[in-house]
Amino acid sequence: MMFGDKFIAHKLSAFIVFLASLITAGSCVHNDGTKAHPYRYNSVAVTGGGFITGLFGHPTEPNLLYARTDIGSSYRWSSAAQQWIPLTDFISEADINLFGTESLALDPSNPKMLYLAQGQYTTSNNTAFFVSDDQGKTFSIYPAPFPMGSNELGRNNGERLAVNPFNSKELYFGTRTEGLWKSTDQAKTWSNITNFPDAFANGIGIVFVVFDPKHNGTIYVGANVPNGIYYTKNGGISWSIVPGQPTTWTDDVLIFANWTPTSPPLSDGPQPMKASLASNGVMYITYGDGPGPYGVSYGIVQKFHTANFTWTDITPALNNSYPPPYTPQAFPRGGYNGLSVAKDDPNTLVVISLDRDPGPAIDSMYYSRDGGKSWKDVSQLSSPPVPDGTWGHPIQEAALKNGTAVPWLSFNNAKQWGGYGAPSPNVGQTKFGWWMSAVLIDPHNSEHIMYGTGATIWATDTISHVESNSAPTWYIQAQGIEMTAILALISPTAGANLLSGFGDINGFRHSDLFTPQPMFGSPTFSNLDCLDWAGRKPNVIVKAGSTGLPFVDACPMAAISTDGGLEWDRFPNCAPMTNNSFQTGGVIAVDASGEHLVWTTGGLLKFRNDTGPYYSSDLGKTWDAPKGLNIGTGNVSSDKVQPKTFYAYDSGIWYISKDGGATYSSSVAADIGLPENTGAVPVVSFKAAGEIWLPLGDEGIYHSTNFGSNWKKIGLDGVSTSMFSVGAPAPGRKNPALYLWGNTTAGADAVTGLFRSDDAGSSWVRINDEAHQYGGPRLIVGDPRVYGRVYQGYFGRGIIYADIDTESHGTVTVRPGTYGI
Known part of the structure; x- marks a missing residue:
C-alpha cells in the first residue's frame, strides 16, 4: 500500500480504475460474450460473531458511537439506519493485516475527526494510521513505524492512542514493543519519546494513554506491568512513576480469589489494563495478572485521586456488592478489565470482571453510583434464578430492539463445547457474556449502556433499574457488525441457498440472508x-x-x-x-x-x-x-x-x-494436458457429469x-486465480457462469479482484470494485440458482454476497477519493 504524499496518487489511480469499471458496469454492454452489470454488496446477517474490543462515544455529539474489533476493523453507529456501518471495506487483499484495529481515538474538540491504528499482527511490517475528517466516510492513510497486534494478547486493553485535547494535531501512541511515540501532524509522522521509561519488555507494552483535559501538559501512560503507570506534568519533558500504585498482591485479594499454590497469579503484582479519568479528577483503573483476553485469574479495581496522588481500593467484594459474589467459586475469580465512567456524573461507573468463567460463576458487570464504595452486580440481577451461578440473559432477550431474534446467541449445548465463551448449560438462558472488555456508558444518555463480548454487543436503556435490585431490559445492538472468520461455504441446487461453516461459532443454514439464523x-x-x-x-x-x-x-x-x-x-x-x-x-x-x-x-x-x-x-x-x-x-x-x-x-x-x-x-x-502442479481442489459442474475445472494459480484455469x-486451458494468458467457483448460467446460456478471485490480465494493468465470465472463460468482467475488497476472500461460491450471485467468505468480515443490481439501471455516482460508507 502507498502512504503519505503518495497516497493522493494512489487514490487517483484507484479512482480511475474504479470509475472505469463502474462506467462499463453501468452501460450493460456485451464484452466478448460476458455482460457487465452494476452490482450491489450485502452482508449475510449473523449479527456479531466475534470479539468486540472497544466501544466509544463522542463527548460532544449525541449518537456518534464507534466500535473496534480484533479482526474486523471498526464501525460507526448510524442512528438513522439503526445499524453499525463498516468503515474500511476498501482494504485490499495485499493489505489484509490492516483489517484489525489496535486502537481508536476521537478528537474531543472535533467530532468529525477519527483515528484508527490498524494492524493485526506484530509479525507483519504493514501497519498504518487511518485518519478521517468526516467520521470515517473517507480516510487518508499513513504508515506506522512500529508493529501493532489487534489480534494478539492484550487487545482487550486500551486505549493506546489518544488526541491531546489542548492541541488537536498532537497524538500519543503506546506501542507493544517500541515504547511511547508522538505525532504533531495528526498521525502523518511519528517520533519516539526516548526519555520515557522502559516498561514494555513483555511484548504487550503500553496499553493506555490518558490526557488530563483540565491541565495542559499532564498525561498518564500505563504499561501492562506491575507499577506500570507513569505521568508527566510538563508535556513529556520529564516522566515519573505515579507514586502509591498497588505493586503486590495483598493477602485479602489472594484469599478472595481462591488462591492455591497450584494456581498463583501470573504476575508479581497487579498490571494495569484500562483507565478512565472522570470529570472530578479521579482516575479509575482496572487490573489483572495477565494481559488477557484469556488466562486472567486475579485482579483489582483502584481509584486514583490525581489531585493529591492518593489511592483507594474499590474492588467489588463480599462486603460492598449486591447480590454478593456467588459461592462457592471453584476457580480464581478473574481479573477486571471493562471500564466506563458516566460523562455527567464522575461517581457513576461500571467495571466488568474478566475470565471468571468457568467457575461455576461467570463474569459480572458491576455498577456503582458512589464512586465504587458500593456495587450492584448487574449480571446476577439480570439473570433468571439458576442453581449454579451461571449468569445469563433470558433467551427472549437475544433480539434486536425491534424484536428481530438473534437465535444463534441462545444455543444450548453440552459442556464439552470447544469454542471460547461456551454456551449456557441452562435451558432458556444465554450467557451474559465473556471477554466483556468493551463497555460504554453513553456520554449523552447514562441509562444507555452497551457492552461487547466475544460474540456480540448487548445494550440496555434502563440500567438504573439495578438500583432497586431489578433487572434492566436488555437487547442486542450489533446489527451491521459482521466480523466472523469463514471456513466453509456451499450453495446447493435446492433447499437453503447458502450453508456455512465458521470459526468459533459452528455454522448456519441461511434460509434468509437478511435475518440472523439459528446455529x-x-x-x-x-x-x-x-x-x-x-x-x-x-x-x-x-x-x-x-x-x-x-x-x-x-x-x-x-x-x-x-x-x-x-x-x-x-x-x-x-x-x-x-x-x-x-x-x-x-x-x-x-x-x-x-x-x-x-x-x-x-x-x-x-x-x-x-x-x-x-x-x-x-x-x-x-x-x-x-x-x-x-x-x-x-x-x-x-x-x-x-x-x-x-x-x-x-x-x-x-x-x-x-x-x-x-x-x-x-x-x-x-x-492429459495438465501442467505439473502441487494441486488444487477440483471444482465440478452441478449440471453435467464429468465436467470439471482446476484453478491452478498463475498457471491459469483448466x-x-x-x-x-x-484438459484444456480456458481463457487468455494472464488469468491467475486463488479461488474459483461456478454458478447459475446467464439468461439464454447453458454453460454455468464462472467466478474467480485473482487477475484476468497480465502485466502492470493486472488488477486483483472478483471476476465473472458468462462465456466459459473467454472473457471476464470485474464485479467488485476498490470500495468493496474486504481484505480479500478466503472462499468464493457461486449460487447455482441465481445468475450473477456469488458468496464470499472473509477472515474478519463474515460472508458478503454480490448480486446484480437490477434497480440501478446503469446509473452510478461516485466521488473521487471516497472509500468506505
Whole structure:
C-alpha cells in the first residue's frame, strides 16, 4: 500500500480504475460474450460473531458511537439506519493485516475527526494510521513505524492512542514493543519519546494513554506491568512513576480469589489494563495478572485521586456488592478489565470482571453510583434464578430492539463445547457474556449502556433499574457488525441457498440472508471446517469440524443431514486418524447419490499418511483405506451428477474413483494436458457429469468435460486465480457462469479482484470494485440458482454476497477519493 504524499496518487489511480469499471458496469454492454452489470454488496446477517474490543462515544455529539474489533476493523453507529456501518471495506487483499484495529481515538474538540491504528499482527511490517475528517466516510492513510497486534494478547486493553485535547494535531501512541511515540501532524509522522521509561519488555507494552483535559501538559501512560503507570506534568519533558500504585498482591485479594499454590497469579503484582479519568479528577483503573483476553485469574479495581496522588481500593467484594459474589467459586475469580465512567456524573461507573468463567460463576458487570464504595452486580440481577451461578440473559432477550431474534446467541449445548465463551448449560438462558472488555456508558444518555463480548454487543436503556435490585431490559445492538472468520461455504441446487461453516461459532443454514439464523444443531463444532452436498439429493448435507465432545456411541466430528441442514445425525463411527488432538475436521465429500463418503481426516492432513481419503459406503458405519491413492490429500471433491464418483488432484497426478472412493485410477499431468502442479481442489459442474475445472494459480484455469481424461486451458494468458467457483448460467446460456478471485490480465494493468465470465472463460468482467475488497476472500461460491450471485467468505468480515443490481439501471455516482460508507 502507498502512504503519505503518495497516497493522493494512489487514490487517483484507484479512482480511475474504479470509475472505469463502474462506467462499463453501468452501460450493460456485451464484452466478448460476458455482460457487465452494476452490482450491489450485502452482508449475510449473523449479527456479531466475534470479539468486540472497544466501544466509544463522542463527548460532544449525541449518537456518534464507534466500535473496534480484533479482526474486523471498526464501525460507526448510524442512528438513522439503526445499524453499525463498516468503515474500511476498501482494504485490499495485499493489505489484509490492516483489517484489525489496535486502537481508536476521537478528537474531543472535533467530532468529525477519527483515528484508527490498524494492524493485526506484530509479525507483519504493514501497519498504518487511518485518519478521517468526516467520521470515517473517507480516510487518508499513513504508515506506522512500529508493529501493532489487534489480534494478539492484550487487545482487550486500551486505549493506546489518544488526541491531546489542548492541541488537536498532537497524538500519543503506546506501542507493544517500541515504547511511547508522538505525532504533531495528526498521525502523518511519528517520533519516539526516548526519555520515557522502559516498561514494555513483555511484548504487550503500553496499553493506555490518558490526557488530563483540565491541565495542559499532564498525561498518564500505563504499561501492562506491575507499577506500570507513569505521568508527566510538563508535556513529556520529564516522566515519573505515579507514586502509591498497588505493586503486590495483598493477602485479602489472594484469599478472595481462591488462591492455591497450584494456581498463583501470573504476575508479581497487579498490571494495569484500562483507565478512565472522570470529570472530578479521579482516575479509575482496572487490573489483572495477565494481559488477557484469556488466562486472567486475579485482579483489582483502584481509584486514583490525581489531585493529591492518593489511592483507594474499590474492588467489588463480599462486603460492598449486591447480590454478593456467588459461592462457592471453584476457580480464581478473574481479573477486571471493562471500564466506563458516566460523562455527567464522575461517581457513576461500571467495571466488568474478566475470565471468571468457568467457575461455576461467570463474569459480572458491576455498577456503582458512589464512586465504587458500593456495587450492584448487574449480571446476577439480570439473570433468571439458576442453581449454579451461571449468569445469563433470558433467551427472549437475544433480539434486536425491534424484536428481530438473534437465535444463534441462545444455543444450548453440552459442556464439552470447544469454542471460547461456551454456551449456557441452562435451558432458556444465554450467557451474559465473556471477554466483556468493551463497555460504554453513553456520554449523552447514562441509562444507555452497551457492552461487547466475544460474540456480540448487548445494550440496555434502563440500567438504573439495578438500583432497586431489578433487572434492566436488555437487547442486542450489533446489527451491521459482521466480523466472523469463514471456513466453509456451499450453495446447493435446492433447499437453503447458502450453508456455512465458521470459526468459533459452528455454522448456519441461511434460509434468509437478511435475518440472523439459528446455529446448526448437534453435533455443534467450535470450528466447522468442511461442508458438502449430494448433487442428486441436494438436501443431503455432510459436515466435519473440531469439537471437544467425547468419542462415545457415535462420531463427534462429522454428521449428515437429510433435510437440508435442519437436523443432523452423527456418523456411527469416525474414520481412522480422527481424535480430539486434531484441531480440524479435515475434508469430507459426499457423492451425487448421497450414499457414499470420502473423508481426509485432520490426522491425514497433518501427517500426510500413506493412505488416501478413507471411504464409507454405509454412511459412516465402517471406513476403509482406498487403493490407488495413498496420500492424505485435501484436494478432493465429488461429481454432482454421476454417483460414486470422486476426484483429486495432488502433486501433478490426477485421480478418479468411480466406485465410491474404494479405488482410484491415476494419470500423470503431462499425459492429459495438465501442467505439473502441487494441486488444487477440483471444482465440478452441478449440471453435467464429468465436467470439471482446476484453478491452478498463475498457471491459469483448466477445464475437462470427460472426467479428467483430457484438459484444456480456458481463457487468455494472464488469468491467475486463488479461488474459483461456478454458478447459475446467464439468461439464454447453458454453460454455468464462472467466478474467480485473482487477475484476468497480465502485466502492470493486472488488477486483483472478483471476476465473472458468462462465456466459459473467454472473457471476464470485474464485479467488485476498490470500495468493496474486504481484505480479500478466503472462499468464493457461486449460487447455482441465481445468475450473477456469488458468496464470499472473509477472515474478519463474515460472508458478503454480490448480486446484480437490477434497480440501478446503469446509473452510478461516485466521488473521487471516497472509500468506505
